[in-house]
């Protein structure tokens with residue numbers, strides 16, 4: 265049965281979007297992606313880059329039809345596409361649609377807020393990475409889970425997403441790791457004119473990356489550059505929960521000088537015997553035990569052992585896309601791959 269109806273006074277037809285397995289029914293529009301419709305309705309579906317490259321929003325189309333007015337994106341393999349998988353951030357409905365989605369958290373758990381914040385401290389973590397410590401108004405509670413990100417908003421309204429690198433319990437304080445981008449508006453401002461004491465704003469939290477369970481199959485963490493930030497928060501959450509899972513943590517950078525979490529990860533690995541740290545540098549100039557090359561290649565060379573792991577990855581979209589396709593080729597079920605892609 266067709267449930268479509270027209271928006272009064274427009275030529276836009278509303279379609280019915282059914283999210284399985286919960287059978288949550290929403291309205292969607294042909295001029296919006298299915299992800300935009302779900303997020304707009306307050307349903308925090310799993311997603312990351314919103315640009316079709318990370319595969320985090322992949323879903324199984326059960327009934328209905330979609331179109332890709334801005335291109336289908338690179339986040340799915342040909343085999344996945346042929347099997348009826350779609351990317352919710354790229355797919356627009358052309359009929360009522362039923363899709364099986366990976367994660368739906370009840371909307372009630374998430375309160376998205378826009379708050380002023382003060383830059384408390386700027387810390388040079390490496391020549392190209394800045395630790396940005398923000399202070400929120402103490403009277404304004406700001407809830408988030410490890411793995412989520414916020415939009416940082418400059419006085420002129422320019423906003424960019426940055427992952428939260430510490431645990432929510434750090435009262436009224438947020439920590440971000442910001443990489444310098446040549447000519448970048450927000451990262452450039454943070455590396456240049458913004459000084460401690462400056463008042464900015466944040467909005468969030470966003471993102472559906474959640475801490476893994478403290479027990480279960482082995483874990484593999486793959487951080488590319490400042491992709492370390494959300495994975496650090498997940499690792500801190502695991503430590504707090506007393507995790508027992510064998511965990512390999514790959515941290516990859518282009519230049520060895522940007523291996524900014526090397527010291528911290530070595531300290532964690534020394535403290536927790538089930539954590540194995542693998543530094544990876546493209547320039548071959550890293551510490552003696554560092555692997556040379558790209559981080560996703562190091563992971564794919566090592567995988568998979570006798571037990572299929574869960575993989576958590578964060579960093580630049582091309583790295584996430586390459587890792588995802590490599591893991592898929594090696595038979596990792598995509599239900600065990602969680603990614604945060606940086607646009």
Ligand SMILES: Cc1cc2nc3c(=O)[nH]c(=O)nc-3n(C[C@H](O)[C@H](O)[C@H](O)COP(=O)(O)OP(=O)(O)OC[C@H]3O[C@@H](n4cnc5c(N)ncnc54)[C@H](O)[C@@H]3O)c2cc1C
Pocket residue numbers: 312313413424425426427428441442443444445446447448449450451452471490491493494580604605606607
């Ligand atoms: C979910 C999410 C989480 C993110 N978390 C982080 C984080 O924790 N730390 C972090 O440093 N960044 C993170 N990013 C990236 C961040 O949001 C910005 O895109 C980045 O800081 C560049 O913004 P800018 O204003 O400095 O540059 P812009 O003014 O947006 O860009 C300037 C130029 O650089 C190019 N460019 C933009 N981004 C990059 C990039 N990453 N690498 C190379 N070239 C680029 C643009 O195409 C443009 O030509 C995240 C992105 C997403 C979507």
Ligand code: FES
Pocket residue numbers: 311312313314315316317318319320321322337339351352353354605
């Ligand atoms: S491919 Fe859709 S969120 Fe990344």
